Amino acid sequence: MDNVLTVENVSYSYRNKYQTVPAVKKADCTFERGKAYAIVGKSGSGKTTLLSLMAGLELPGGGQILYDGQSTKEMNRDAYRRDNAAVIYQNYNLFPLLTVMENVCYSMKLKGIPNKEAKERAEKELTAVGITPDQFKRFPPQLSGGEQQRVAIARALAAGNELILADEPTGNLDEGNSAQVVDILLRLAHEEGRCVIIITHDPEIAARMDAIYTIRDGVLEG
Amino acid sequence: MIASVFKRIIRRPFLSLTGLILAGAMCFVLCFLVRYRSEQEAGIREIRDSYQILCTVTDSRGINTQGLRLHRRFIEFVEDEETGIGSYIKDLRVTRELYIQGIIPGEDGPFTEDDLEDVVSWQYDSFGNVTEVIRKAEYVSSPYTILFGLSDPVCSGLTDPAEGGAYSSSMEDFFHCDENICLVPEGDYEKLRGATITFLLSSPYTKDDSTRNEGRAAFTVVGWYKGDGRTLLVPYTCAQRVGYEISSTVSVDSIAFFLKDNTKAEELKETAMKVFTVPEPSSFSSRAGLVVKDNVYRLTMREMEQNIKQIDRLIPVSLALSLLTGLLVGYLAVRGETRTYALMRTLGVGPMRLGVMVLAEQLLLPALGSLVVGLLMKQPEPALIYFGCHFTGCLLAVLRPALAAPTKLLRTQE
Numbered sequence: 278m279d280n281v282l283t284v285e286n287v288s289y290s291y292r293n294k295y296q297t298v299p300a301v302k303k304a305d306c307t308f309e310r311g312k313a314y315a316i317v318g319k320s321g322s323g324k325t326t327l328l329s330l331m332a333g334l335e336l337p338g339g340g341q342i343l344y345d346g347q348s349t350k351e352m353n354r355d356a357y358r359r360d361n362a363a364v365i366y367q368n369y370n371l372f373p374l375l376t377v378m379e380n381v382c383y384s385m386k387l388k389g390i391p392n393k394e395a396k397e398r399a400e401k402e403l404t405a406v407g408i409t410p411d412q413f414k415r416f417p418p419q420l421s422g423g424e425q426q427r428v429a430i431a432r433a434l435a436a437g438n439e440l441i442l443a444d445e446p447t448g449n450l451d452e453g454n455s456a457q458v459v460d461i462l463l464r465l466a467h468e469e470g471r472c473v474i475i476i477t478h479d480p481e482i483a484a485r486m487d488a489i490y491t492i493r494d495g496v497l498e499g
Numbered sequence: 500m501i502a503s504v505f506k507r508i509i510r511r512p513f514l515s516l517t518g519l520i521l522a523g524a525m526c527f528v529l530c531f532l533v534r535y536r537s538e539q540e541a542g543i544r545e546i547r548d549s550y551q552i553l554c555t556v557t558d559s560r561g562i563n564t565q566g567l568r569l570h571r572r573f574i575e576f577v578e579d580e581e582t583g584i585g586s587y588i589k590d591l592r593v594t595r596e597l598y599i600q601g602i603i604p605g606e607d608g609p610f611t612e613d614d615l616e617d618v619v620s621w622q623y624d625s626f627g628n629v630t631e632v633i634r635k636a637e638y639v640s641s642p643y644t645i646l647f648g649l650s651d652p653v654c655s656g657l658t659d660p661a662e663g664g665a666y667s668s669s670m671e672d673f674f675h676c677d678e679n680i681c682l683v684p685e686g687d688y689e690k691l692r693g694a695t696i697t698f699l700l701s702s703p704y705t706k707d708d709s710t711r712n713e714g715r716a717a718f719t720v721v722g723w724y725k726g727d728g729r730t731l732l733v734p735y736t737c738a739q740r741v742g743y744e745i746s747s748t749v750s751v752d753s754i755a756f757f758l759k760d761n762t763k764a765e766e767l768k769e770t771a772m773k774v775f776t777v778p779e780p781s782s783f784s785s786r787a788g789l790v791v792k793d794n795v796y797r798l799t800m801r802e803m804e805q806n807i808k809q810i811d812r813l814i815p816v817s818l819a820l821s822l823l824t825g826l827l828v829g830y831l832a833v834r835g836e837t838r839t840y841a842l843m844r845t846l847g848v849g850p851m852r853l854g855v856m857v858l859a860e861q862l863l864l865p866a867l868g869s870l871v872v873g874l875l876m877k878q879p880e881p882a883l884i885y886f887g888c889h890f891t892g893c894l895l896a897v898l899r900p901a902l903a904a905p906t907k908l909l910r911t912q913e
Contacts, residue, residue, distance in 0.1 A: 332845065334845065334905045335904070364845045370845075373839070374839075379506070384846045
């Protein structure tokens with residue numbers, strides 16, 4: 278067992294002035310390096326909240342999330358997201374004012390990787406996800422949805438983070454592009470030894486993963 | 500990260516230029532106000548230090564300033580630094596007049612015994628016979644009628660260059676000399692140069708112990724004044740001394756002076772009113788009046804002080820607008836950028852770093868604008884203050900997205 282992420286009895290509620298809404302009631306699971314996981318569930322079941330907790334964007338109300346044995350409550354979560362966990366969103370989330378190349382280099386520059394090395398790595402990863410060199414200098418709005426999502430994946434790849442958290446990465450893509458993106462993510466897990474966690478409500482995509490977790494009304498079931 | 504800040508500035512040219520222009524304009528307004536204020540202050544200082552407020556003693560109606568025949572107590576009061584107004588004044592200018600009755604001929608002067616005219620009189624004896632008696636006059640009829648003593652060339656239009664007058668004297672500092680010297684009209688100078696002439700003088704004042712107030716005094720011609728009038732000009736102290744010798748009186752015919760310190764004009768007026776009066780055209784008082792010509796000074800000072808007050812009201816408004824400009828520029832910049840900030844946070848940019856980056860992005864061009872305006876207008880401090888306000892406004896606008904949790908930003912985006 279090579280656990281990279283452990284979710285221990287995690288719960289989380291959204292609070293506002295008037296009410297408290299439990300989003301995740303009880304989640305227990307472990308994620309290993311070199312495997313791809315799917316978390317499936319209906320809309321509003323708490324999938325995205327769980328992903329935010331795993332990405333260190335929020336802290337659990339109860340229980341804990343451990344990355345390599347260290348709780349996200351005790352670590353520098355900005356550094357955790359920068360160095361260990363990469364998040365890919367359904368709506369691509371690229372910087373619209375930066376070119377494709379600059380977008381991919383951004384997270385590497387945050388890590389302090391020199392420009393030249395960052396560019397070389399970005400070129401390699403962009404090519405690997407099927408982006409052609411003539412597209413490197415384009416801005417995200419000049420690309421199709423599938424291309425943008427592949428750039429977002431290239432950014433996660435280039436950053437070298439071993440935990441890839443993808444929130445419905447194929448949600449806005451057609452069938453062909455979806456299959457390509459899933460292939461890339463599976464390759465990341467199986468060939469590069471990273472841990473890929475995909476949130477999806479597409480059973481076909483979930484079926485291609487190594488393990489599936491289902492979340493129902495905030496309760497995660499293995 | 501600096502490179503990415505520059506890229507974002509360049510790739511949002513409209514917003515960047517708006518920030519630059521707004522900051523430049525607001526900074527210009529503040530610098531202009533501060534500069535105008537300091538110019539007004541400098542103007543006030545200059546006027547206060549250099550403007551000469553002339554005070555003139557007049558008759559009670561304020562019409563005559565010459566030939567006032569003032570009693571000695573007036574000049575004593577003016578000169579007295581303890582109980583009078585001596586401590587408030589400078590450049591005292593006084594004159595005294597004596598009448599010239601005639602010229603006493605001398606052996607080697609320009610007028611000799613030969614110039615004396617015959618005086619014819621008739622003598623009656625007890626029988627009623629009339630005998631004509633001819634004798635020589637005691638003095639030569641003088642072409643000059645007034646001996647005018649003055650303490651400064653500006654006391655008379657004859658010598659004041661500002662009024663077209665001119666004079667020349669072989670004696671240095673003629674007006675403060677205590678010797679019996681005089682200036683004659685320009686046309687007579689060649690004839691009388693260096694001559695000593697004895698005049699028969701009379702004073703308008705009566706001796707206490709005599710009805711006669713005449714006397715003789717000799718004056719040496721040392722220069723000329725412009726014009727060919729009937730006046731001889733002598734130093735004031737000399738006229739005063741000669742006048743005292745012939746009539747035991749000290750008096751002055753005109754007094755004028757300047758204020759030592761313009762800010763003490765009101766104090767001077769208050770003290771001066773113990774002796775002088777405010778001239779009234781309908782007055783029949785025998786008191787002398789004092790005109791303090793400070794109207795232009797007061798009006799100018801009041802206008803400049805009002806300008807400063809208005810600027811003092813405008814500066815806080817300008818500062819508030821600067822703050823609002825910063826807030827507006829910051830708001831415009833972060834509006835619609837929630838997604839970018841959320842993304843930065845998910846990529847591991849800390850809130851502090853995000854705040855600094857966003858601020859740098861918003862402040863780089865306004866800082867440049869403020870710097871240029873501050874340097875061009877030579878007002879670095881107001882430019883810095885403006886930038887401080889702009890910075891604060893921008894900071895307020897940027898704080899919220901910078902400090903918000905990334906998931907909150909993502910929810911806002913969605």
